[in-house]
Each structure stands twice: as C-alpha cells, then as structure tokens.
Amino acid sequence: MSGQRSYHAGRVAEDQVAARYAHLGADVCARRWRGRSGEIDLIARDGAQVIFIEVKQSRSHARAAESLSARQMARICASASEFLGGEPAGQNTECRFDLALVDAMGRIEIMENAFAA
Template identity: 30%
Template structure:
C-alpha cells in the first residue's frame, strides 16, 4: 500500500506544479473533512477549482479519468461545498469548477498528464 500512496502523493505534487505553472493559485492540498478529502483547491481567475488527481502506472486497467464517474463527481461537489463553508472568505465571489487531472506513467514526474476542466 505504501508504494500506491507514494505514487498518489507524487502525482498530486506534479499536478500542483502543473497548475501553478499555468497561473493557478493553490489554496489547499489534501484538505480533509468528515465526508472525505479534496486533492487540490486552487483559483483560476475568478473560478474556485476543486481538482481530483488520479495517478496510475499504466492504463492497463482503464484510463485514470474513468475513475471520475458521476458518483465521484457528486461526491466532489459535496466536498467542495464543505470546503466553501469552511473557507467563505476565500470562496466569496468565485464560481466553482470541478477538474480532473490524470497522470499515467511509472514516474509521475515524467508521465503523461491530462487535465480535464469541468467534470460533469
């Protein structure tokens, strides 16, 4: 399990660097509440972005974005609302957007990265 956890942490680090490099301001990482965890909370202009990061060594068992299904998106919305309630000053006046970031490769620092804005 530790190797999987390390892979996930490395993927989240790469995703945060990717978003920062594109001008996003990272507000929070691995934010937890009783309902679960948000990988990354960021600001993109006037948008508050909640990003789910999925990292896999390969797509042999399916693309990582396939794991962000309708049920997962609904859970992310609930988590985003909890984050907003906990941080009203940072969320004020911002539209909410859910994103998903997939990283595939043995080394997340070099793997293929795909960023999907507005998860349905």
C-alpha cells in the first residue's frame, strides 16, 4: 500500500512543480519523458533553453535532495542527451538540469543547475 501512496505523492509533487514552472513563465512540454536510458520527470522550455527537471518528494527538502544518486544523475543526463538529439540545434541546445524538492507540506524548492560541477 505504501508503494501506491508514494507513487501518487510523486505524481502530485510533479503536478505542483509543473505548475510552479508555468507560473514562472516556462512551458512544460513533457512529463515523464522516456528514452532508452530512462525517464525524465519534467521537461520545460524557457525561450530557447530546455530545462530537464528531476522532482524529489520527501518529508523535508534535505531528505528529498539526499535521495538523488550519482547513478540517477547519469541516467538523466543520458536521457537528456537523447532528447536533445531531436532538437534543431541538437547537442548544442542551451539546457540546464534542475532539481525540484517538495516537502511533506507541499513547499517547493527549485535548485537550478543542480547537476553543475
């Protein structure tokens, strides 16, 4: 039962984050986009820039952030590369990777360029 509850909580968190990006002026163009390497929770466009968004939901923002592994980041990057292959500018498309954290109270913290070194 808790697996189904987690699934639904994750979907609600993704909806909340998508609404936040729309409010900020970005166009959410894909939800749960699936490539050969895996899934990307949300993909948005802000002008010419593509934003790949990983949504993490937990009791606190800190716990949510801790749940993102290096392996997940690598999978998301590989999927993003596949997505960019279909863009007019291909791999030269301006993009960033955001981490959207949602706590138990529904508060959202967006970490822009979360994958930057």
